[in-house]
Amino acid sequence: MTETSNSQDARVSFQELKSLLTSIFVNNRTSSETADILAENCAACERDGALSHGIFRVPGYVDSLRSGWINGLTVPDVVRLGPSFIRIDARNGFAQRALASANPLIRRTVRDTGIAIIATRNSHHFSALWPDVEPFALAGFLAITAVNGLANVVPCGGRKAVYGTNPIAFAVPVHDADPLVVDQATSVMANGEVRLHALADKPVPDGTGVDRAGNPTTDPHAILAGGALNTFGGYKGSSIALLVEILAAAVTGGQFSFENDFTGFAGAQTPKAGQLLVVIDPDWGRSTNFASRIALLCTQLVDAGQDRLPGERRFTNRAAAGQFGIPIAADDLQRLRMLAGEDL
Ligand code: NDP
Numbered sequence: 001m002t003e004t005s006n007s008q009d010a011r012v013s014f015q016e017l018k019s020l021l022t023s024i025f026v027n028n029r030t031s032s033e034t035a036d037i038l039a040e041n042c043a044a045c046e047r048d049g050a051l052s053h054g055i056f057r058v059p060g061y062v063d064s065l066r067s068g069w070i071n072g073l074t075v076p077d078v079v080r081l082g083p084s085f086i087r088i089d090a091r092n093g094f095a096q097r098a099l100a101s102a103n104p105l106i107r108r109t110v111r112d113t114g115i116a117i118i119a120t121r122n123s124h125h126f127s128a129l130w131p132d133v134e135p136f137a138l139a140g141f142l143a144i145t146a147v148n149g150l151a152n153v154v155p156c157g158g159r160k161a162v163y164g165t166n167p168i169a170f171a172v173p174v175h176d177a178d179p180l181v182v183d184q185a186t187s188v189m190a191n192g193e194v195r196l197h198a199l200a201d202k203p204v205p206d207g208t209g210v211d212r213a214g215n216p217t218t219d220p221h222a223i224l225a226g227g228a229l230n231t232f233g234g235y236k237g238s239s240i241a242l243l244v245e246i247l248a249a250a251v252t253g254g255q256f257s258f259e260n261d262f263t264g265f266a267g268a269q270t271p272k273a274g275q276l277l278v279v280i281d282p283d284w285g286r287s288t289n290f291a292s293r294i295a296l297l298c299t300q301l302v303d304a305g306q307d308r309l310p311g312e313r314r315f316t317n318r319a320a321a322g323q324f325g326i327p328i329a330a331d332d333l334q335r336l337r338m339l340a341g342e343d344l
Helices: 014-026 032-048 055-067 095-113 130-138 191-199 220-224 234-251 290-303 312-324 330-339
Strands: 009-012 077-080 085-094 115-124 142-147 168-174 177-184 228-230 272-280 326-329
Touching: 009 014, 009 330, 014 032, 014 055, 014 326, 014 330, 032 055, 032 085, 032 095, 032 130, 032 312, 032 326, 055 191, 055 330, 077 095, 085 095, 095 115, 095 130, 095 272, 130 142, 130 168, 130 177, 130 272, 142 234, 168 290, 177 290, 177 312, 191 220, 234 272, 312 326, 326 330
Parallel strands: 085 115
Antiparallel strands: 009 326, 077 085, 115 272, 142 168, 142 272, 168 177
């Protein structure tokens, strides 16, 4: 959670961590329903070792809620506008709450029509994307999503930030195995990772970003202080970031990353953006043996020498956390307990 987290690890159960986080959100202008959804999401990131979006994010959530930039009490508006098209106005609330509210409708729509397209606007996404897609793969569906954010990424060759770190994620079922889940920023590095480097005073690799004058730098502080990140993969990655911006902001009717303006909301950190999610039942109408075909594809990847499958690291961490508890620095745990209002 902070740079001073150098004490011995404590171990907590998922439920214990979730309950602490729920109290923290409720203490900070969040409804109990939304607090539960956010706490589940944040605790799951910590449990899976997705540390850039676990408890490290708690101060950012709290500051955004306290500043009034985001509404933790709001209820999203979910409307099915066509056989497969669902639009959500998150009403300046969290994207996870919006998605949870639409979940039964999404599943019904996929069962009815084979596909659901969910366009969410007026939402804040401050977490990893895998929790948004993995549950659909566990239900046998393919899910793909894109989210835009705060302008902190320069287009290829540019000197000024236009894109957010614009992550994309997808998940598919694999016969007799964990689902295949890919979740990545379209910037060279996720912003949370740059912040972790800055906290540790560690340089980032060459090519990660630019300083406020647009010059290349490996100093994470310079990237965070008015500089920006590069997209991955040169102009090709830059075009993927462009696609995310179009899908998540323009298709949804949400804000572009460069339209975020925190004026009057001191301390706010959550990007106000949009999210597009597509969920497909690949076996709809006729079996394609989809999960078995993906299993075959995964075997080929491993046989070809790929280090590991995407998502595998998290599933390994999850299993270990289930057995031994979630490791958390003792001083971080103490801070969480204080924020939760527990007597120490
Ligand atoms: P990483 O580069 O760490 O990982 C990207 C993907 O590649 C993951 O699915 C990961 O699987 C997989 N992977 C990593 N190493 C290997 C390997 N050697 N072989 C095969 N697969 C591999 O992610 P990023 O740093 O780009 O993003 C981190 C997080 O930040 C994401 O969860 C993203 O959603 C989030 N984010 C959120 C934003 C927001 O606005 N809400 C903005 C930007 C990013 P595994 O998970 O198993 O390691």
